[in-house]
Amino acid sequence: MDSSNVVDMRASVREAVEEGLSYPVQESPLDTVDEDISQEAQNLGSLEESEPAEEPVIEVPSNDTRSFEVEPLIQAPAPTVSDDETLYNRTADETLSSSETSDLELRNYQKELAQPGLEGKNIIVCAPTGSGKTRVALEITKEHLDKADRGRRKVVFLVNQVELMEQQLAVFKKNLTGYRTIGLSGNVDTKVPLSELLPKNDVIVLTAQILLDQLRDNLLKIHDFSLMIYDECHHTKKGHPYNNIMAFYIDQKLDSPVADWHPSAIQERLPQVVGLTASLGVGKANNNETAIEHILKLCANLDTEELSTVVQHENEMLQYVNVPKSDIVPVGERAMDPFKDIITGIMEEIENKIKDLHGQHQLKERSATDLDPPADKGKGPYTQWVHSLKKKIAVIDEQKIRWSCFACWTNLLTYHEALLINEDSRTIDALDYIRSENSKRSTHRNLDIDNWLQQLFQEKEPTISEFAANDTFKNPKLVKLEDMLRKAYEEKPDSRGIVFCKTRALTETLKNWMLETESLKALNPKCLVGTNAAVDKKGMTSSQQVDVLSYFKGGKVKLLIATSVAEEGLDIKQCNLVIRYDYVTNEIAMVQARGVCCPRGRPRMLWFPRLHVHRFGQHL
DNA sequence: ATCAAACGGTGAGTGCTCCT
DNA sequence: AGGAGCACTCACCGTTTGAT
Known part of the structure; x- marks a missing residue:
């Protein structure tokens, strides 16, 4: 029909x-x-x-x-x-x-x-x-x-x-x-x-x-x-x-x-x-x-x-x-974020380079405004812009310029993603992401631009590394999350919790962060994501899912970090703590997730809503 | 067992029109 | 000029199916 x-x-x-x-x-x-x-x-x-x-x-x-x-x-x-x-x-x-x-x-x-x-x-x-x-x-x-x-x-x-x-x-x-x-x-x-x-x-x-x-x-x-x-x-x-x-x-x-x-x-x-x-x-x-x-x-x-x-x-x-107690926990952004400043600087240089290259090639009437990026990097509008930029590059006829632009573009995308990671996770995770992307990059074309791009990053890398290790610039969201988790499990050591977040990549970085955090290590956190993505894209097979869930029930794993897959239907009895890590979806998921917890103990929902984060920032 | 493709829902953002 | 409303695109997530 x-x-x-x-x-x-x-x-x-x-x-x-x-x-x-x-x-x-x-x-x-x-x-x-x-x-x-x-x-x-x-x-x-x-x-x-x-x-x-x-x-x-x-x-x-x-x-x-x-x-x-x-x-x-x-x-x-x-x-x-x-x-x-x-x-x-x-x-x-x-x-x-x-x-x-x-x-x-x-x-x-x-x-x-x-x-x-x-x-x-x-x-x-x-x-x-x-x-x-x-x-x-x-x-x-x-x-x-x-x-x-x-x-x-x-x-x-x-x-x-x-x-x-x-x-x-x-x-x-x-x-x-x-x-x-x-x-x-x-x-x-x-x-x-x-x-x-x-x-x-x-x-x-x-x-x-x-x-x-x-x-x-x-x-x-x-x-x-x-x-x-x-x-x-x-x-x-x-x-x-x-x-x-x-x-x-x-x-x-x-x-x-x-x-x-x-x-x-x-x-x-x-x-x-x-x-x-x-x-x-x-x-x-x-x-x-x-x-x-x-x-x-x-x-x-x-x-x-x-x-x-x-x-x-x-x-x-x-x-x-089960009528859980629900809290909304507003969290501010980092007061100082040198990582973002440095990366933004690098990105601006690359943007200008693309403009240059593009200018060499393109006819005058092609409006250059298309190449002007949104001011705020590491935010939604920039994502749109980066992806639309790819299309513009794809239509450049001259091969060498196209390749060069493309090389710049992939770097830009990497840095942008890194900023997104930095926003929700540790700076070190963002840095690792850049490093791994860089190592994957092929340089077989031997373009000057590759060297230039590499150098751009390598010059700053030691400084970034230093900042990443510096506790002063910790992500406040993580500080708050650690605080809440620690308190919850001290209060009731046998608790089970779920942290919901938006992307698969974030589940992974949050897990790594927890495993490297002394107070949370013992919870033995595991990720729970959908089965659709290939394993190398951080997906899971259904047997892995079953394993994780059974560990969770058995208590070997006390904390799950999940995407929306756990929202519907999975009834996980033992769970008495649900945290939505800057993740607001819709009212149905809300009601569903409420039902995930059992009435034992004191179930709680804790949100990190983005809206609040912004509001807070403005008022300060 | 694993993977990719096709499909659907959702949220976020953009650009357009219409109205005030 | 500025805001509301709408359709559209995109990225992401999920599911199922079918091929390997």
Whole structure:
């Protein structure tokens, strides 16, 4: 299907929803949200929280749709065996404890969440991570399957990551006795196509892409399933596989005449759709209208009748859900940064050289302004400029000048990257980076320029080295980080922590820094990054990931330094300290990461938001 | 087992238009 | 002139698939 079709479809359904043709989604309760949202907008982070939990609970008497505040209304009293949702651990005692929970009754608030789903409605279950959404989904699945003859009903549980598939499959297998459950993902090496597995199983746990491929190839139809559950359903938008799958659903729905849009008639042909999420998010919205629109869009995409949130038993839920203490720690930049000054000097010389070379070659009318770099090196605009410069150099005809310019350019890029490293990490890391890049550089063309460039650096190298070793110019961010980590682990030596940062390279330099720092060495920090990048680009293989995680659980590694890979889905029970190292993403990740910690001890979120850093600098 | 390619989401920055 | 809003590009991260 053409993607423009998808969009149109979506729009028309949305209109239908809004006009009340199919399901009247009441907007009025949203009014109660207004204050909260505008308040958030003023919040500096403004990501601090975005609880869609405050969304309308349609058809539930909702005179008091309250939000779960991030601010700890109640300090979590730390139940001993926490939630059954986190079954990532597969050690013996963990499995034991989870099997114990399997027979437990649903908690009241979970019953509340499940209720509309049990009635067969299309719902989105919206509750914080750790509240046991999977348990709710299980209950709905069970009820759904129990109601019909064996084999007549098929449930598909969709996830967006391979590891989640394994996690959820384990939960379903353990708790859904009497039914046949199977899991499938791109990583599972099976020659049996999904369409053949389907008749032999009652519940299938899938990564979304698999189902999407089958639908596209016409091997499966939406009505082959009677219940679809979307884990982390806030992804159901734009071109995400979830949304593409729902496009098939909506296709089928629109195929039938409007007169047939009677709930019971629809149920005959279409599966029930259940979404699970901690937070629907508000997209790029920065005001109420667009926020509401975003949420309505998601609801339309998932053909949702009702948003299920906890209202009546909120207090009970708060006992179980982890409400971490969250701090924002403003940190200034280095008061004096000789490294930056020296490197900036070198870069200016190179920039001028490029201008010269370019001038020799280029015709007059080529505007020289293109070659004027932004004043602030080591910042975003400069990144843009450097990369656009590459294109300009590439079109120089004369080979020798092009080569020379290119040599200058690669140096410039290296220095720029080094400044970025210096910003978030140690000067020595930045210096090492320059050194290693320099050693990689080929000089086989024997250009004068290479010597010139090398000399430029070598002249300054001893001075830089000296500064790098000088404690006076330490990065304040690192000083603060060390301080916090040291205190946290002194207070509770058996803590586990995660530091989130933006790039893979930064995870590496932070790890090295910790290993070379006396007070942090003992934590034995390890990096956790995604599997996509090749190993030589600081990527990891999935087996390495598993290793690191098991070390972390076992306590051999007490601190993880991770990119966004650890944000979603990975439930790491023991973790009670989360630090976002100058890394602010979006409100969903925020809510997710909050859920990563367990309620034991005193979980904390600590931010180093860039915004604050800047503000602070100005005020000083 | 490993890698690259294709694809999608996100944030940040740029340049354009429109409005005040 | 200056700001808001929008579409666009880029870099980065993630996933899956398929080839080696």
